[in-house]
Amino acid sequence: MTDATRHIPDRLQSPAARALKSWESLLLAVAIAVFIVNSFASPYFLSAWNLSDATFNFTEKAMIAFAMAMLIIAGEIDLSVASIIALASTAMGAAAQVGAGVPVLVLIGLGTGLLCGAINGLLVTGLGLPSIVVTIGTMSLFRGISFIVLGDKAYTGYPPGFAYFGQGYVWWVISFEFALFAVLAAVYAVVLHKTSFGRAVYAIGNNPTGALFSGIRVARVKFVLFLLTGLMSGLAAVCLTSRLGSTRPSIATGWELEVVTMVVLGGVNILGGSGTIPGVVIAAFVMGLVTFGFGLLNVPGIVMSIFVGLLLIAVIALPRLWAMWRR
């Protein structure tokens, strides 16, 4: 806590040296290491189609993670994302039951996501409520509505063309989902790092009152971020529903944790104010590759979740332990 003797350097290190020491390059090294270990651990790892399959482990979660990263940088959080997926998927399933076409289904999925995001945003910015409790509440509410509609049943029978979003390929081994992930990564990186909106997000996360006095419409920016997170959850719902071809109310259970882990692993400060999109992209690859590698070695999913939990804590704990040890 007492950092009164903080060392202030006479000059900054060269940009190259700083880039080498950054969280992103450390993470990249981890990603490469995981890749190498995996290719030795299993003979089935290094195949273009297997690797293409591996990307499905993280593309949907990463779409949400981009928006979540901006939300967390702005000092808020949304724990209802997985429940938004459930509700959007249920809405699409209900529409498919009455014979809606593919474009209508996609619009319903995205629209439900937007609506849920707007509800979260209104409760947080309009009523000034803490986002963590609001989204714990809407997390039960959104998934609860799915349970009311579906009970113990499932929606199947989506139109044939709908399968493209989760199962289609754009070119050779590049799936539609992966292409979408790449495009979204670029868009979010530009928005967060190159626009005034992105600068406002950092300003709000570092000092909301200061941002307000600098003429930033704090409530509006936060509302837009909740909308974006809802929209991305709706998009993930379209992809996931299309990939699975069915909807149950328990769809995507626990994803909120994995998305938050991805964001934090990507170097975003959970208390807001710092983080980058490239970091989140690399974190998505690390988590996807680890999950896929464990899967090839027949490690059950719940054991992998221990790893995710450990990773979440270790990623924050290790730098702090390191700093304590050096002092």
Place this chain on the structure above:
Amino acid sequence: MSGVLKSREALLVAVIAALLAVIASRFPSFVTPGNLARVLNDTAPLIILAVGQALVILTRCIDLSVAANLALTGMVCAMLNVAMPGLPVAAILALAMTMGACLGALNGLLVWKLSIPPIVVTLGTMTIFRGLIFVISDGTWINAHQMSPAFTGFPRTVILGLPVLAWIALAVAALFLLVVARAPLGRAFYAVGGNPHAAVYAGLNVGRTQFWAFVISGTLAGLTGYLWVARYSIAYVDIAGGFELEVVAACVIGGISIAGGAGTVLGAVLGALFLGIVKNALPVVGISPFWQLAISGSAIVIAVAFNARARRAKGRIILRRAEAAP
């Protein structure tokens, strides 16, 4: 007098009474003493956990790992009972509480010593604990016939018309009502949550106080772990899945402010009772149990909006007076 009327506890008592009256008007059998005792017994785990969670939230933290702690401790108790059927219940109770306390202390240490945000710590330990249950049990179930009669019988033993499980919940609630009202640690929870900076100047160690809140929450979760497994006579990976949210819901409904420092243990207990009555009334009134999740979700949102509104109204009155003065 007006203070009593405006308090969250009085409001909740009124809401619960109204709820019971509405149910009783159509289904009189719901409010018979025997059935109310059954509802209390069914709500007992929620009450015990809500008391612990209330203390944690008072100190500006949150413990999302309570349900996983409960399930892990419950599984260890059940496996111990299978391995050593002769072990007395007292030993199992002691072990459950010690183990729960250790798991809680792990959360507390990470929050205290490494200053990691509590939500991150407990989201992480929540998945780790759940995963550990799978590792130690290999994904298998432990059923009633594998447990000893003494093990499963303890929480169901009826004393003075109430099962032991319900008595434990009442005792826990009474104990912590006293601790929070009278003991220095109890007052420290409010001081730390209300204003951490002022608490430091008052000579309180903020991190250590939060650590103790996590230890208490963990101990109660461990205790509930044994009681849960014994009462339902079953232990598997997913017992009490998602229960942590119901616990937080009980606290928020009970008027515990997520910003820390405001709310009472009694409120949390009443919040738990409210959810318990709703849950038990749904099948009686003929509504599908699938509605429960959405109802508790709406209750959280409404309660938190209510909490914030109460706070804001106070601010406005001060401003109005200031305007009127000159």
